[in-house]
Amino acid sequence: MGIALVTGASAGLGLEFAWQLATAKHDLVLVARSEERLQRLAAQLEAAAGVRAEVLVADLADRDGTERVADRLRDATRPVGLLVNNAGLGLNQRFVGGDLAAEERALDLMVRTPLVLSHAAAGAMVERGRGAILNVASIAALLASGTYSAHKAWVRTFTEGLAVELRGTGVTATALCPGFVHTEFHERGSIDVASYPELAWLNAEDVVSTALADVRRGAVISTPSLRYRTVAAVARLAPRSAVRAVGRYRKALEHPDAPA
Template sequence: MPTALVTGGSSGIGYAFATELARRGYDLVLVARDPQRLGSAARAVRNKFGVQVHELSADLSDHDDIARVEQVLADRPIDLLVNDAGFAAHDDLLDDDWSGQVRALDLMCLAVLVLSGAAAREMVKRGSGEIINISSMNSLIPADNYAAIKAWVNSYTEGLAARLDGTGVRANVTITAWVKTEFHAAAGLDRPRIPDWVWVPVKSVVRLALADVRRGKVRSVPTLRWRFAAWVLQHGPLALPRRVSHWVQSEHDNNRIGGPDEPRPEDV
């Protein structure tokens, strides 16, 4: 029976990956920071699908915890890695408290780099395996550090896919748009005031990512409307991404609802 390791697997997109993979017969290693939420998610998946679910509580902004998960990838055959853990790192770029920016870089860049590399090394030895890294439409606009981080995820994953060419191992970056999860609330943000048709069903994100990585497609954007939007942002007028960036930043400024001083890692 194949095994998948999913970071951010206790809620949101990560949990959607967990349930879909369990439905397809995968055993799971679920990684998340909050042990209570993780335990609840793992029990729900076990009870519904009857697969084995190993719980690994880890804060992937902590270097020691990254190393613990890296060791699991080295010791246990993992057929599919999903790097989903993250949080909405929309701190002001001029803020003199840069601790949140560092946490974001560790969680969404360093952890992705280390865990993808660890998984890929073992997969190459076996001649098969799949890696999915979750990105965001923010990666296509010059908004803030979160946008820059997700742009790095895009570039890194495409480089990894090129490095793995011919090995039997495939890598995919899935660029999500607005998906209804706990993501905004965890960051202390209201959901953006946009029409319902703009939101993407979380199952669409998961199923497209799994289908695309299986057929060797390196970059995925769920739904035709968001694929068109991504194309326009990349190939349209140079001023357009900046205009979108101004709108996104104003939404962040206007919709903050308060919350914990330290944002909780959630699903991107």
């Protein structure tokens, strides 16, 4: 079935991507910072699904770590047919007065890393005439919620531009734009989400299955659930002054292997 490479595979959406892809009989390359968690996951996937799961330990906020993953994507002897750029972190801080080093780390992880890995994957895939790139953005890309929104807006726009460039090559690019998802992301980041109603939340299983279905049909933007497609439509049509009025800032956190 081909090999899928998933970044941030040890938790959250990345973990769900790994399981659903393994169930679909894709061999996997699992990327995250925690070797212990990756090795445990690889053993579980191989035992349960009968697939091969490679472990690639890398800190994707570090340029050398990103380059090791890019080299794996360029490896023509074990070609990767699907890249899932999922690794991310949440920045729950105001920009003014916030930790600049944390801002730079977030920028590296959520902007530079998808850029570098998409470049490596697209080059190899275009040569073969087939493949897919899935970049995890967010509904926040349409909002004004600090630098996280800016990073995800970049991912969304970059992916759209990449999809245009890849047209006719046999390679596709899709931006996944979920809303709130039940994962470890908020709990591990100590984000207070008590004020959000249950209606706002999506299940990771549904988000990932929608994303993979959209990749298979070559969709450029994947927004799971009718409720968030409605939110996206309203955000695109509303005056930006109204969008800015509901912008939120959060407390400082870093969760490097969480879903973005």
